[in-house]
Structure formats: structure tokens, C-alpha cells
Amino acid sequence: DAGVTQSPTHLIKTRGQQVTLRCSPKSGHDTVSWYQQALGQGPQFIFQYYEEEERQRGNFPDRFSGHQFPNYSSELNVNALLLGDSALYLCASRPSGYLNYGYTFGSGTRLTVV
């Protein structure tokens, strides 16, 4: 049973560019969240999607946007990239209605902005 799958694994972009990261949740999971993990820090919540809608958003600017598709997969888009956006981006999923279940995380996309 595949877990959470993220693509690409690594990415290098130039300041000002736009990037799209992709995530396929674990089978049976329909709620997807995205986190940003800067080097040496704990992950920070970006937003959560359920039923193709953004349900909650963390303290991130509007340059960060997302989408969830009918098959529950999700994309994270970041516009006008800044050097400070360099980080590991983690996707996590869980079944809806199971707040205490704990999230399953993917291996992440390492984004480097130069």
C-alpha cells in the first residue's frame, strides 16, 4: 500500500519564478495538509484541503496557494519565489473525521531558490 507520494523530490528555482509541487495522499485518505520545514526547524502548517476546499490556513502570504482534485491529490503553488522560500515542503494526509488519527507524511520536496 503506497503511502503519501510527493513529486518532484528536488527542485531548483530562481527568485521570482513560480513553482508547483504535487502530492498523492495515502489510499483511503481524503484530507491533505501542506507544511514548510526550514533547515533545522520544525514543520510549519501552510494549509489544509478537504472536499476540494481550503479549510484552514497558516500564517503564509497569498503567494502560497493550493488545490485539491476530485481524486484527493493536491498541488501547492508558490508564486514570486523568494530566497526564504527555500525549504523542505511536506505533504501529509489523513482520513476525514479522524482528528486524532495522526497524519501520514510524504518524504517531501526539497526546494532551493537561487
Added chain:
Amino acid sequence: GDSVTQMEGPVTLSEEAFLTINCTYTATGYPSLFWYVQYPGEGLQLLLKATKADDKGSNKGFEATYRKETTSFHLEKGSVQVSDSAVYFCALGSGNTGKLIFGQGTTLQVKP
């Protein structure tokens, strides 16, 4: 707002030593508490969880007890192995979406 504080690392232990990583939290309501582990170059893996006061989560020899009176969820293991070397994150599930709020992580290095 809700927050999690972990003891600073790195923590360096010899194999078979006893491990404690301290974690305290601030939250409204009664959050679920989690420990995640991150091996080099990988994502996070759920290690254990507790959903209410006095619950004890356990997995792979690791244990943590949800202490509401001290707002703590300390991670313990009686005898660590080299393979336990990793970064450990304490987290709480916040609000009606259960978003996770993480501590800053504690690096554990176990030497043979």
C-alpha cells in the same frame, strides 16, 4: 496561540543508555499529542500518540504519557540503539481541523 516547546539538542548517548526528551505544550482545550521521528533525508514518521489525559502512547520501545497537570508529553526509551539516531518532533493537534503544531525538534545521536 497553541505552541510546543522541546528540549534543545543535540542529545548524544551511548548505546543502551536511557533516553528522555522533554516536551511541554500550551493549548486551549484538549489536544491530541504526537511524537514524530525524521531520519536523514526523509519525511516524518508517526512514532506514537496520545489522545487524552493520562493516556500512554508506546511504539518500538518508546513511551510518552499525556500529563495534563504539567502540560507535558516527555518521550522515553529504556535502552537506545544506534538505529534510533534521528530528529524527534513533539506535536499537538490543534483546532477543529487537527492541524499539527510542532516543536523545533531534538536531534538524537547514539554512539556504539
